[in-house]
């Protein structure tokens with residue numbers, strides 16, 4: 001694992017920080033998660049850690065950058081996890097996956113989080129969850145001072161819009177955690193018919 005962390009640092013590959021990763025792995029264990037879809041594999045660091053959280057955990061992970069995809073493939077093989085991690089090369093917004101998952105983990109382009117969420121919400125099982133990383137984006141989302149760089153300001157505005165989108169969402173209930181770079185845990189609500197039949 002140290003070698004992957006070193007490669008990420010030397011090659012400027014953004015990977016999850018350790019506190020966020022621990023939260024994610026604990027969540028998987030506590031909630032008995034078995035099937036995961038990750039959007040944004042980079043070099044496979046979080047996918048490998050999620051797969052290692054339990055012997056029956058199966059991860060599908062999507063990466064659009066070919067160099068990172070190839071490095072992820074190598075890393076997954078090193079850990080002998082190719083039977084439990086299904087790595088897909090492609091743009092998550094262009095793929096069509098039919099399967100449903102216990103957990104979807106969103107960790108790709110920050111400006112597109114609403115798009116990923118809307119596209120993949122139908123792939124979440126009943127009682128399943130979507131976890132999104134970088135919700136506080138290095139503290140910039142919460143600071144009131146005007147951000148000078150236009151690109152950065154626009155990105156932070158998009159994350160703020162995503163937070164509002166999650167707060168307003170009727171299908172999922174979201175809790176926000178100030179751990180790592182900020183994580184949002186969105187739990188699929190039971191549909192009304194189910195609530196009535198269970199009443």
Ligand SMILES: C[S@@+](CC[C@H](N)C(=O)[O-])C[C@H]1O[C@@H](n2cnc3c(N)ncnc32)[C@H](O)[C@@H]1O
Pocket residue numbers: 014015016039040041042043044045046047062063064065068090091092093107108109
């Ligand atoms: C923050 S990194 C992922 C880090 C990884 N989850 C980890 O912690 O080890 C985000 C990755 O998402 C990829 N990405 C961005 N947009 C994407 C898309 N639409 N489809 C698939 N991958 C995407 C980027 O190429 C980048 O490698």
